[in-house]
Structures are given as C-alpha cells and as structure tokens.
Amino acid sequence: MNQDWPLWEVFIRGRQGLDHKHVGSLHAADAAMAIENARDVYTRRMEGISIWVVESRNIHASNPEEASSLYDPANDKPYRHPTFYDLPEALKHM
Amino acid sequence: MSTEPEVSFTNKIDQEIKIEPKDWMPEQYRKMLIRQISQHAHSEIVGMLPEGNWITRAPSLKRKATLIAKVQDEAGHGLYLYSAAETLGISRQEMLDQLHSGKAKYSSIFNYPTLTWADIGAIGWLVDGAAIMNQVPLCRSSFGPYARAMVRICKEESFHQRQGFEILLTLSRGSDAQRAMAQDALNRWWWPSVMMFGPKDDESPNTLQSMRWKIKRFSNDELRQKFIDVCAEQVKFLNLELPDEHLKWNEETRHYDFGPINWTEFWQVVNGNGPCNKQRLDARRKAHDDGQWVRDAAAAYADKKRQQQSQAAA
Numbered sequence: 001m002n003q004d005w006p007l008w009e010v011f012i013r014g015r016q017g018l019d020h021k022h023v024g025s026l027h028a029a030d031a032a033m034a035i036e037n038a039r040d041v042y043t044r045r046m047e048g049i050s051i052w053v054v055e056s057r058n059i060h061a062s063n064p065e066e067a068s069s070l071y072d073p074a075n076d077k078p079y080r081h082p083t084f085y086d087l088p089e090a091l092k093h094m
Numbered sequence: 095m096s097t098e099p100e101v102s103f104t105n106k107i108d109q110e111i112k113i114e115p116k117d118w119m120p121e122q123y124r125k126m127l128i129r130q131i132s133q134h135a136h137s138e139i140v141g142m143l144p145e146g147n148w149i150t151r152a153p154s155l156k157r158k159a160t161l162i163a164k165v166q167d168e169a170g171h172g173l174y175l176y177s178a179a180e181t182l183g184i185s186r187q188e189m190l191d192q193l194h195s196g197k198a199k200y201s202s203i204f205n206y207p208t209l210t211w212a213d214i215g216a217i218g219w220l221v222d223g224a225a226i227m228n229q230v231p232l233c234r235s236s237f238g239p240y241a242r243a244m245v246r247i248c249k250e251e252s253f254h255q256r257q258g259f260e261i262l263l264t265l266s267r268g269s270d271a272q273r274a275m276a277q278d279a280l281n282r283w284w285w286p287s288v289m290m291f292g293p294k295d296d297e298s299p300n301t302l303q304s305m306r307w308k309i310k311r312f313s314n315d316e317l318r319q320k321f322i323d324v325c326a327e328q329v330k331f332l333n334l335e336l337p338d339e340h341l342k343w344n345e346e347t348r349h350y351d352f353g354p355i356n357w358t359e360f361w362q363v364v365n366g367n368g369p370c371n372k373q374r375l376d377a378r379r380k381a382h383d384d385g386q387w388v389r390d391a392a393a394a395y396a397d398k399k400r401q402q403q404s405q406a407a408a
Contacts, residue, residue, distance in 0.1 A: 004185055004186050004187050005389070005392070005393065007180070024174060024177055024242075024243070024246075025177045025180075026173060026177065027186060029389075029392035029393050029395065029396040030392075030395070030396035030399060030400075033392060033396075040166075040170070041170050041173050041174075044163075044166065044167070044170065044250075045250070061116065063116070064114065064116050064117050065118070
C-alpha cells in the first residue's frame with residue numbers, strides 16, 4: 001500500500017469568543033488522527049482551544065476566474081456602506 | 095505576445111497581489127516553486143537528523159527538553175512546507191520519493207557531522223541564523239501558501255537561534271576545555287553556514303527569474319553579506335573568533351570584507367560527496383521504510399471504521 005492518506009484542512013479557534021480560522025492542511029488516515037496531528041502540527045504553543053478538521057475534498061470553492069461576475073451584484077452598491085451618507089461634521093455618535 | 099492570463103498574472107506580481115493555488119500561473123513559476131518549497135521541506139526533515147543525534151546526550155534536562163522542542167518544530171516546519179507545495183499539484187508521495195531517490199536536494203549544511211555538544215550551539219546560532227536571514231524575506235513571497243507557511247516558521251524559529259547562542263555563551267564562560275570546544279565548533283560550522291546562501295549571484299541561474307516573480311526577494315550574495323555583517327558583531331559577545339583572517343570592517347562599503355569561499359567543497363557536498371550525505375539519506379529511507387507498517391495499520395483501521403459506519407447506517 002503506497003498511497004497518500006487523505007488531505008484535511010485544519011481550522012483553529014485561538015481563544016474563546018473568536019471564530020475558527022483556517023491554518024493549513026495535513027494528511028491523516030481518519031478524523032481522529034487528523035485532530036491529533038493538527039494538535040501536534042498547529043498548536044505546539046497554545047495557539048488554540050478548539051480544532052476543526054474537514055477532509056479537503058469536501059470543500060467547494062468559488063472559481064477565481066469567475067470573480068468579476070460572482071461579485072458583480074455588490075459592486076455598484078456603495079449605499080450599503082455608512083460612509084456613503086453625507087452628514088454634518090458636528091453630528092456626534094452616528 | 096503575452097496571453098491574457100499571463101498579463102493578469104504579471105500585473106498581480108507587480109502590484110504585490112499574492113498568487114493563490116487556483117489562480118493561473120506560468121508553468122515555469124509552478125515548477126520553480128515546487129522545486130524551492132520541496133527542497134526547503136526536505137531540509138527541515140533532514141535537518142532533524144544531526145540534532146536528533148544529541149537528544150540523548152544533551153548535558154541537562156533543560157537542554158534535552160529544548161532540543162526535543164526544536165526538533166519537533168523542524169518536523170512541523172517540514173509539514174507546513176510539504177502542504178504548501180502540495181497546493182501546486184505535486185503529491186506528498188512524489189516529494190518523498192524524490193528525496194529518498196536522491197533526485198531532490200536539501201540544504202547541504204546537514205551533510206556535516208555533529209561531533210560535540212558545542213555543535214548544537216553552533217547550529218542554532220549560525221545555521222538557524224542563516225536560515226532566518228533567508229526566510230524572513232520569504233514571508234513576502236508572491237505565492238500565498240508559501241508566504242503564510244513562512245510566517246509561521248519565522249515566528250517559531252527565533253527561539254532556535256537564541257537557544258543556540260545561549261549554549262555557546264555558556265560554554266564561552268566555562269572552562270578552557272569548554273571554550274576550546276565552542277571555538278572548534280565555530281571553526282567547523284562557519285564556512286558551511288556562509289555557503290548556505292547558495293552559489294554566487296553570477297553562478298545562480300534561477301535567481302534572476304525568481305526575483306522577477308518575487309519568489310525570492312534578495313539575491314544569495316546580498317543575504318550572505320547581511321549574515322556575515324550580523325555574525326561578525328555577535329561573535330564579540332562570545333569572546334570567540336570566526337575562522338576567517340580576512341574578516342574586517344570596511345568603512346567605505348559599510349560592510350565586513352571576508353575571505354574566499356571554498357566553492358569546490360560546496361559543489362562536492364551538493365553533488366553527494368559531503369561527509370554525511372549517504373548516512374543522512376540512509377537514515378531517512380530507513381525511517382520511512384520502518385514506518386510502513388504504521389501507515390498500513392492506520393489506513394486499515396480507518397477502512398474498517400468506515401465499513402462499520404456504513405453497515406450501521408444501512
């Protein structure tokens with residue numbers, strides 16, 4: 001048997017209250033091993049309090065070449081941002 | 095005539111926008127990155143061997159724990175880098191095969207033996223110091239996954255260099271025999287460390303293209319000079335000497351001048367004739383082959399569990 005173990009993407013919650021963030025990937029035979037390996041590879045200095053692993057083949061990604069059409073609907077709507085609105089400088093707390 | 099994706103790629107490079115794995119990239123860019131990242135990963139993995147040699151013989155529990163942590167970091171760094179290379183379409187197995195067959199290179203420095211405890215100090219200060227000098231600019235490399243891996247590595251690497259310098263500092267303040275041992279380690283590790291930056295710029299065929307694509311940010315000679323300037327100052331804290339009679343501050347260039355580098359030795363070691371090339375590769379292959387049953391068992395266990403789950407679901 002000379003086959004790579006499946007690839008897993010690793011997400012780590014750095015502190016209570018933060019979201020899980022993608023930190024990298026690794027190979028493992030199954031999910032339990034992926035979590036143990038993620039602990040050894042990505043949290044040797046207390047970088048996390050919670051680990052998610054997802055097999056990479058289960059991740060579906062948008063295509064960077066279609067970025068312009070994919071994000072087109074948001075491109076012409078500056079009125080969704082607070083800075084779009086002209087208000088007097090004197091106005092506070094808004 | 096450049097094609098449209100080529101123009102868009104070049105624009106991104108010029109504007110310091112990172113290239114990500116799914117973005118279009120020239121075949122040569124992909125190849126150059128796979129070569130550089132996998133060599134870098136192999137260096138981390140093979141780099142564990144000369145130091146691992148001293149784990150059982152470290153002089154105190156503190157030194158032992160530190161050395162284990164350092165070697166573990168190197169395994170981790172190898173893994174970050176293999177993962178970064180895999181995003182370019184090469185498999186882990188292919189990379190390991192290239193290492194074990196001798197097709198892929200790793201840093202020549204690891205083909206030198208670690209004869210005394212002071213060597214662990216010299217490796218930390220000089221070898222990790224040279225590696226850091228190389229790696230810090232790579233945090234801004236144009237390929238996203240490589241740059242991100244390098245950020246993690248640089249954060250962790252700093253303790254490696256400091257612990258090495260501390261070992262040498264302790265020895266330099268010890269008995270005559272300890273001072274002599276530290277000096278001997280510097281004598282043996284200095285020139286190989288200076289060579290770690292690779293051939294001179296005019297003999298480094300890949301440098302120009304690599305810098306144009308912002309894979310590398312500084313040339314070999316620029317980094318080498320920077321390293322020598324820093325070490326020439328740091329060595330003063332050790333009351334030891336770097337083994338180069340030509341090493342002298344040059345007021346005009348504002349850099350240290352240094353003596354001729356033995357490039358014959360460099361190419362000998364690169365081409366497989368260093369003192370430990372065979373020993374290192376044999377150790378790597380043996381570790382890989384001896385681990386085969388573990389990989390097989392883990393795969394078989396995962397298969398069995400998957401089958402049980404699908405039966406339970408049916």
